[in-house]
Amino acid sequence: MRPIIISLLTLCLATPALAQNGTYTTELAHSPKFAKAYQEMTHLPAWVTGTDAVSVPTKSITLAGHSYIVGHVCKPHDCGDNQLEIVFSDNGKAAWGLLSRVYGKTVYQMPLGEPDATILDALQASYRANNPN
Template sequence: MKKFPLLALAFCLATPAFAQSTQTTADLANTVKYRHAYQSMTKLPDWVAKATAVSVPAETLKLDGKSYLVGHLCKPHDCGDHQLDIVFSEDGKAVWGLLSRRYGKTLYQMPLGEPNTETLAALTASYHKNNPDDLAK
């Protein structure tokens, strides 16, 4: 019987750890406390946003009878770990990208602009063309 009060006390002390927040994730991201950190996380790096990067000449690509320009950028002084491959529509109304970031030996890639399957394949091919050593791994 003496174990019951101890067990009840332990449960009461542990209850706050199981309590869930009533705020949604979007609510938290918009609070004064988290807004700045959230916006910093979602912002593209300056070398991407301002295109202040090392780059190669763009090449023409034909997809489904349409012409596109494909290019490659990388962060100055850190090209191996920070890269962006881009496909521009010829009319200038659309652009898609593949942002590549390497942490140690792990490569993370994030498509930008919601490329379709063919465009994503072109972006990936551009990345591999500019990083031939990655194909050997």
């Protein structure tokens, strides 16, 4: 009798999860139940969008004959684990970033603004320059 009760409880607990199977991800992400969590997941951290980030002086660089400005910002009181490298086009019409987060000993990096390979290399070089260890 006991194994039957455990099986029934397992089936009852699994039923809500099974109800989500087959739903398209975009439908789920924009449904009232999941929309808030989805939108919060896609926001940049407040330290990136605010003005309180710690920053360093920018540097001018030339890539493939074009001028750019490279900058670096990090989260106040947690710079080692939360950083953003930024490359601005010299004319100010475009910007790309590399958001870096450290969890334990692993560095996770997310490019922002769809940088091409040359810009991504510059972002990664900036990260290495600001993290020499």
